[in-house]
Amino acid sequence: MTSAEAATPAAFQITVQPSGRAFSANAGEAILSAAIRSGVGLPYGCKDGACGSCKCKKISGAVHHGEHQSKALTADEEAAGLVLTCCAQPLTDVVLESRQVTDESAYPIKKMPVRVSTLEKKSHDVMQVRLQLPAADTFRYHAGQYIEFILRDGARRAYSMANAPHTQAEAPGVELHIRHMPGGKFTDHVFGAMKEKEILRVEGPFGSFFLREDSDKPIVLLASGTGFAPIKALIEHMQFKGITRPTALYWGGRRPGDLYLHDWVLARAAEMPHLTYVPVVSDAMPEDAWTGRTGFVHQAVMDDFADLSGHQVYACGAPIVVDSARDAYSAQRGLPAEEFYADAFTSEADKHGG
Structure with missing residues (x-):
């Protein structure tokens, strides 16, 4: 072995099932970074170990989990073989299970x-x-x-x-x-x-938050606050492409003014017969004269849907909203885990545990 070879960091093969996509990751390199570099689209959000969007099952191999928030990956989840690909660094060849693999190469970073x-x-x-x-x-x-x-x-x-x-x-x-x-x-x-x-x-x-157009399942769009931004882009895209899958938008805010494009949504709903809009306000004041739905926005979906087993959910907003929805919809409404697509907005405080 030459000195140059000795200095070259080891590379490990990462295989993602059931797609069979494979790529190499260097020692000390996060699996997600290697996937992005290789044009393999694993699910992810914050890239900082704070949101949990990149969590997936490790079938075999060993990793160093790296620094992350315990709410994004608990000790019990680590013990059960789950990893955050944005933080996990391979120590051996690794096989992962992720059903949300896409081709990133069409949209170069x-x-x-x-x-x-x-x-x-x-x-x-x-x-x-x-x-x-x-x-x-x-x-x-x-x-x-x-x-x-x-x-x-x-x-x-x-x-x-x-x-x-x-x-x-x-x-x-x-x-x-x-x-x-x-x-x-x-x-x-x-x-x-x-x-x-x-x-x-x-x-x-x-990010891996975008509409899966190879499905014909009805859609629930869930947004809190400015989590509406990517949801707005999805609605525009659906209207442009003529996608008419039944779609229910639930947008939550503390006060009515937090639904800052309420009239825009009403106009789109009037143009798109398959789109229903349910605004939800959690802390309305008497002076707001709010007569619409109240409470937590993720709960409003629970109130309206007894069964989500045949749906796709796209959720964006505060981590507590996204996490609550993910847990409740799967455990109580039968939503398949792989049909929950999320982008949790993490602040700098979220990322650093403060």
Whole structure:
């Protein structure tokens, strides 16, 4: 063995069943990073061990689990052979089970400069930001995916694109819905100093949250707060493609004003006979004069559906909403685990346990 060979880190084969897709991962490399590099689309969300979207079953092999939040992967789940691919590093060849494998190669991940074209407040704490993409660049993505801002210090902030890809033909660029998190370095800037024409740097597309068009199952769309952003993109995409699968949208907020595009949804529901819309408010005040559904948005779905065994669910929003829905729909309404597609919005506090 030469010294160069000795210095080369070991590579392990990762095989994903039942698809049989295989790729190599280097020692010390997260399985998810290797999959993305190889064009194999495993499910994922935050990439930081906080949301649990990338959780899957390890059939064989050994991994180092890496740093992660215990709520994303519990000790009992580790003992049962579950792993978070965004954190797990292979120690041997590994066989995983994941039924949500897609081909990532059609939508290459790229870094690019973008220009802020418009800033429009949609509520007291939600800003609609439109970004102009480089004129000579083709940016392809699935409705529902997200981009990451690369900040000056190298930190990143992820936001889902709220417009479907086809809309770029009329208005080139991407639309984001950014909620103000007071004290947050990036959102304080968005709501304070950010101006139109500002240049930022982004990378994407990321994420496995997009419509599975090879199914004819009815759909439940579940959103809380600005988790509506990728759901909006899905609705636009379905309307554009003429997808008429029965679809029920449940959008939850604390106050009616948190449903910041309520009228937009009503207009789409009027145009799409297969789409029903159920807005849900958890903490309405008397002055809101709210006469609609109240309580937790994931519970509203439970109240309306006795059986979800034949459905697909697409959920996006706060981790507590997504996690509660995933657990309850599978355990109490018969939803197959592989038919729950989620994008949990994790804040920096979520990612670091604070």
